[in-house]
Amino acid sequence: MRRRSLALLPLATALGAAPLGAPFAQTAAFPTRPVRIVVPFAAGGTADVLARLVGERLSAKWGQPVLVENRPGAGGNIGAEQVARAAGDGHTLLLGTIGIHAASSIYARLPYNPDTDLAPVTVLAEMPNALIVHPSVPAQNLRELIALARAQPGALTFGSAGSGSSTHMAGELFMQVAGVQMTHVPYRGSSAALTDLMAGSIQLMFENVPTVPPLARAGSVRALAVTSAEAVDALPGVPPATQAGLPDYVATAWMTLAAPASVPAPLLQRLNADTVAVLNEPAIQDRLRQLGAIKRGLSVEESRRFFAEETRKWTRVIQTANIRVN
Incomplete structure (x- = not known):
């Protein structure tokens, strides 16, 4: 027990108050x-x-x-x-x-x-992520992108929010499942990667869906696929990778x-x-x-x-x- 005075309380009360009093008091007061x-x-x-x-x-x-x-x-x-x-x-x-x-x-x-x-x-x-490319990339769909990557191993660059980020991992899994080689370019967050993608400094990235629709509508990027098993309402007309050439690829x-x-x-x-x-x-x-x-x-x-x-x-x-x- 934390204080000698607890010895005067009934045993059950003392045992209950010692371990729980401070945390519960802290919880009740939160946030201060x-x-x-x-x-x-x-x-x-x-x-x-x-x-x-x-x-x-x-x-x-x-x-x-x-x-x-x-x-x-x-x-x-x-x-x-x-x-x-x-x-x-x-x-x-x-x-x-x-x-x-x-x-x-x-x-x-x-x-x-x-x-x-x-x-x-x-x-x-x-x-899900969306696989998006710069408009200059000649691939119009996922199969064409895979063919392009296979024809030019390592030539395509994909950006991410940083090494080990979800967008990096989605790209690594894509390369393993598709059997292609691309060059990873890590950034300090997805916003910086998107800026370079829209400028054409990199060719593609796997970006979380929420930020993609306005960019796709503006023609700043082209969305080729989403990485979920099902289509996404936010990107109508963009197929899941599982239906567009990679049946084993899911990376949410x-x-x-x-x-x-x-x-x-x-x-x-x-x-x-x-x-x-x-x-x-x-x-x-x-x-x-x-x-x-x-x-x-x-x-x-x-x-x-x-x-x-x-x-x-x-x-x-x-x-x-x-x-x-x-």
């Missing part, structure tokens, strides 16, 4: 100041869009500002490490991705361990909300409950559908199992491609 959601990528990408969408609703629920802070670099690990080392009081959260939670084995060394230094709050949403991205591992379990459950409630709001679900995202809202335990399953999948991709980042 503005909450930060660190997005470990540049502003304007899908992760940023989703963080602001969820953050706005959490702010209304909590009565405190929820501030989105972009900290790009190292495939998301600069921002993720910042959150991992933050105080475990729930006021600093992370908008996480595959690259952080499931593809960390790509790095020879990391200054933190995402498996043990971060705790999942929930899996927010899952979304997913976004999470995570916290420092030092956050007490009761507070983690509170964060989960509040975030899932926001995701269940009809307006949020409509917005997610418009973005081409699939609402998830998993429990803390379901999220942990999801991380483990995805880690196994993407570790196989990394090992097969022999990808290492020092």
